[in-house]
Amino acid sequence: MAARIIDGKAMAQDLRAKIADAAAALTRTTGIVPGLAVVLVGNDPASEVYVRTKSKAVVDAGMRSFDHKLAAETPEAELIALVGRLNADPAVHGILVQLPLPPPIDATRVLNTIDPGKDVDGFHPVNAGRLATGLPALVPCTPLGCVRLAKAAHPALAGMEAVVIGRSNIVGKPLAQLLLAENCTVTIAHSRTRDLPAVCRRADLLFAAVGRPEMVRGGWIKPGATVIDVGINRVAGEAGKTRLVGDVAFAEARQVAGAITPVPGGVGPMTIACVILNTLRAACAALGVAAPDL
Numbered sequence: 012m013a014a015r016i017i018d019g020k021a022m023a024q025d026l027r028a029k030i031a032d033a034a035a036a037l038t039r040t041t042g043i044v045p046g047l048a049v050v051l052v053g054n055d056p057a058s059e060v061y062v063r064t065k066s067k068a069v070v071d072a073g074m075r076s077f078d079h080k081l082a083a084e085t086p087e088a089e090l091i092a093l094v095g096r097l098n099a100d101p102a103v104h105g106i107l108v109q110l111p112l113p114p115p116i117d118a119t120r121v122l123n124t125i126d127p128g129k130d131v132d133g134f135h136p137v138n139a140g141r142l143a144t145g146l147p148a149l150v151p152c153t154p155l156g157c158v159r160l161a162k163a164a165h166p167a168l169a170g171m172e173a174v175v176i177g178r179s180n181i182v183g184k185p186l187a188q189l190l191l192a193e194n195c196t197v198t199i200a201h202s203r204t205r206d207l208p209a210v211c212r213r214a215d216l217l218f219a220a221v222g223r224p225e226m227v228r229g230g231w232i233k234p235g236a237t238v239i240d241v242g243i244n245r246v247a248g249e250a251g252k253t254r255l256v257g258d259v260a261f262a263e264a265r266q267v268a269g270a271i272t273p274v275p276g277g278v279g280p281m282t283i284a285c286v287i288l289n290t291l292r293a294a295c296a297a298l299g300v301a302a303p304d305l
């Protein structure tokens with residue numbers, strides 16, 4: 012039987028509506044509108060789309076969006092100075108610097124200057140450390156979305172074998188930490204992993220965050236497993252057009268898995284919803300108000 016499709020778009024819409032309600036309640040009680048500053052450097056077309064999508068999601072949720080578009084030649088010191096001003100601005104509760112940053116800007120140096128309390132991407136070492144040690148933290152948005160999608164198939168993840176392919180600081184590692192916190196037995200696979208198909212076949216929950224189109228084949232999947240596909244890869248389509256595919260060969264995987272996320276319409280929309288969720292959480296923390304359990 013074909014796998015159930017986990018509808019990330021519908022789940023994201025539902026979450027965004029709840030965040031908008033909670034943001035409105037926060038504004039009613041405190042008079043403060045949560046605000047997200049989005050910083051884009053250069054003209055990368057994909058980044059421009061992401062930034063527009065995030066800003067629109069923020070405004071749709073009744074929050075304020077402060078957009079800063081800087082030229083590709085902007086010196087690193089100028090970008091860091093802008094981050095400093097945003098850190099000090101009480102109307103800004105979240106700061107998001109869109110990656111990748113054009114060379115020679117050092118992204119790590121820039122991200123490390125963001126106030127950890129406003130770090131809605133969760134990339135600052137303070138937040139990474141807090142997540143790893145089980146303290147409250149702002150957690151990277153894509154992993155947050157992935158866990159929510161997995162829970163749509165299995166509300167209780169405890170005891171499950173989870174395999175995460177990819178060990179980046181923005182997806183693989185924080186996702187593994189979240190799954191550990193859910194009491195999964197977690198394996199992180201990467202480019203040096205031996206016999207990756209066999210490792211994947213152990214997984215009750217398989218997360219692919221690799222950046223290689225349709226690398227994970229149907230035969231790598233344990234029958235009935237839940238598959239969360241993080242990959243976004245643009246490949247040649249019909250009639251000279253391009254199309255998006257994930258890191259999982261969807262048509263094959265769907266015949267074996269129990270539940271699977273599509274690309275597009277899976278992890279992507281949940282990532283955006285979690286950006287505004289983190290903005291709401293950062294605003295609540297800044298105002299000393301308990302964040303709603305959404």
Ligand code: NDP
Pocket residue numbers: 153176177178179180181182183200201202203204207220221222223241242243244278279282
């Ligand atoms: P990175 O390039 O930073 O990391 C890729 C990881 O995949 C690395 O750990 C690498 O291993 C591993 N890898 C590469 N080749 C193989 C292989 N042949 N076998 C096993 N592992 C391999 O990517 P990101 O984590 O930033 O992103 C991963 C994917 O997720 C991309 O397609 C990206 O576009 C997408 N993405 C989607 C988001 C969304 O909102 N849906 C958000 C963020 C990313 P090693 O460490 O050994 O090099």
